[in-house]
Amino acid sequence: MYFGLKVYVEDKRLKGLRDHLKTKIPDQDVEKIMKSYEKLGDIIILSIPKEHYNLRDFIGKSFYESYKCQTVLEKGHILGEFRIPYYKKIIGGDFVTIHKENGILYKMDLSKVMFSPGNVAERIRMANVSSSDELIVDMFSGIGYFTLPLAKYGKSKVWALEKNPDSYSFLLENINLNRVSDRVTPLNIDCLDFSSDFEADRIVLGYFSNDEKFLLKALDLVKKGGVLHYHNTVSEKSEHIFKKNVESTLLKKDRDIEPLYYRKIKKYSPGVWHVVFDFKAH
Numbered sequence: 118m119y120f121g122l123k124v125y126v127e128d129k130r131l132k133g134l135r136d137h138l139k140t141k142i143p144d145q146d147v148e149k150i151m152k153s154y155e156k157l158g159d160i161i162i163l164s165i166p167k168e169h170y171n172l173r174d175f176i177g178k179s180f181y182e183s184y185k186c187q188t189v190l191e192k193g194h195i196l197g198e199f200r201i202p203y204y205k206k207i208i209g210g211d212f213v214t215i216h217k218e219n220g221i222l223y224k225m226d227l228s229k230v231m232f233s234p235g236n237v238a239e240r241i242r243m244a245n246v247s248s249s250d251e252l253i254v255d256m257f258s259g260i261g262y263f264t265l266p267l268a269k270y271g272k273s274k275v276w277a278l279e280k281n282p283d284s285y286s287f288l289l290e291n292i293n294l295n296r297v298s299d300r301v302t303p304l305n306i307d308c309l310d311f312s313s314d315f316e317a318d319r320i321v322l323g324y325f326s327n328d329e330k331f332l333l334k335a336l337d338l339v340k341k342g343g344v345l346h347y348h349n350t351v352s353e354k355s356e357h358i359f360k361k362n363v364e365s366t367l368l369k370k371d372r373d374i375e376p377l378y379y380r381k382i383k384k385y386s387p388g389v390w391h392v393v394f395d396f397k398a399h
Contacts, residue, residue, distance in 0.1 A: 134183040138176065142169055150176065155234045158214030159187035160227060162204065177207030187211060195231050202231045215294075219244060221265050222294045229283040230260055235383040239393060240266055243346075247271035247319060254278065254317045254338055256308040256331065257324035260287040261295075263346075264321075268297040273319075275301045278308045309334055316340035323348045325391070329366045336370045339398055344377065347394045350385045356392075363394060373399040 131151070138147045146166055153164040161180045165173050177189040188209030195202045204212075204227055212228040219241050225232050244266035247253060251273040255264045258277035268275045277292075279285040285305040292301050304311065309330065320335040322345065335345055351359045360376070367374045378395035385391045 130183055134179060137179050137183070141172055141175060154180065155192075156184070156186075157225070157227065157232055157234065158216040160209075160212070160214045161186050161189045162192050162227075163189060163207070164192045173207060181208045187214065190227065200231045201229065202227055204228070219266065221269060222291065223260060223262075223265070224287055224290050224294060225260055226283070226287065230281070230287060232260070232262075233383075236262070236391075239263075239380075239382055243267055243321075244270035246344075246346075247273040249273060251318040252276075252315055253319045253321065254311070254313070254335075255321040255323070256311075256335060257322065258288055258303070259284045259323070261291040261301075263323060264288070264301060265291060265295050265297065267321075268300040269295055272300065276311075276313070276317075277301050277303045278306055278311055279303070280305070280307045311338070313338060317343060319344045319346070321346045325350050329362075329369075332363070332366050333370065336367065336372055336398055341372075342397055342399055344395060344397055347396070348382075349392060349394075350389050351392050353388050353390065359392070360394065363396070367398060370398075375399060 135147055135151060138150065146169060149166060155162040161184060163176060163180065165176060173191065181189045188211060189207045190204040191207055193203040193205060213226045216223045216232065218237060223232060240262060243263045247267050249272035253267055253273050253275045255275055255277050258264045258279045261277065264275050264277040267273050277288060279288055282305060288303050292298050292303060317339050320339045320343065322331055322335055324331065325348065332347065339345060347363065364374050375397040377397060379392065381390045381392050383391050
């Protein structure tokens with residue numbers, strides 16, 4: 118009964134929001150806005166159409182009042198080694214929020230760290246890939262995007278490596294928020310400087326780079342027959358080359374590749390996809 122009421126209230130809110138936007142914006146453009154906005158905790162992130170940029174404040178205030186949210190931001194760019202987001206505030210207050218997804222709490226400051234709602238299916242998938250007897254290294258843990266589902270649902274032991282001090286600070290908070298401190302060992306370190314006295318059963322490489330040094334490092338850490346979850350960006354025209362390049366890198370360490378899973382996660386830019394490639398390194 119409660120769930121049905123919640124859905125009804127949400128549908129009513131969205132209809133009211135659409136109707137309000139349509140007082141100044143054509144129907145087809147309103148639908149574009151409604152399909153592209155993102156909600157993270159108490160923060161709304163909007164993509165404002167160029168042709169309606171003069172209505173930026175009206176659009177932002179409409180979402181702000183409809184959702185009774187904390188802040189409305191305009192989507193910007195994500196730049197640099199640490200993938201720092203640059204959002205413009207339209208209305209509201211703080212950039213810090215707690216986002217709940219798949220039963221996991223992610224605390225973040227959107228002026229300092231990124232969080233991609235488009236990766237939700239992958240974060241949910243990672244909750245089901247590991248087991249309690251596994252030792253895992255997450256080489257680019259961030260605020261715990263994959264570390265938290267691996268530890269909370271997979272019950273695995275995870276070494277969470279994160280170089281960015283801002284992301285690391287939220288990683289520590291999120292480990293405590295989700296009560297997985299007994300299963301996660303966080304380290305504020307460049308993954309290339311990490312060494313261990315164990316061979317990992319599984320490695321997560323969630324950082325986009327064409328520099329093979331990260332994959333080579335992962336091969337030094339993973340056991341024979343261990344699994345790697347390798348994320349990168351790939352042109353639609355060169356997917357076969359991408360897989361060949363991964364295979365060539367493994368050969369440099371005298372390792373054979375056993376492909377397990379490949380999926381396009383989301384569009385990264387025109388003609389380019391964010392992909393994940395799972396494979397065993399024998």
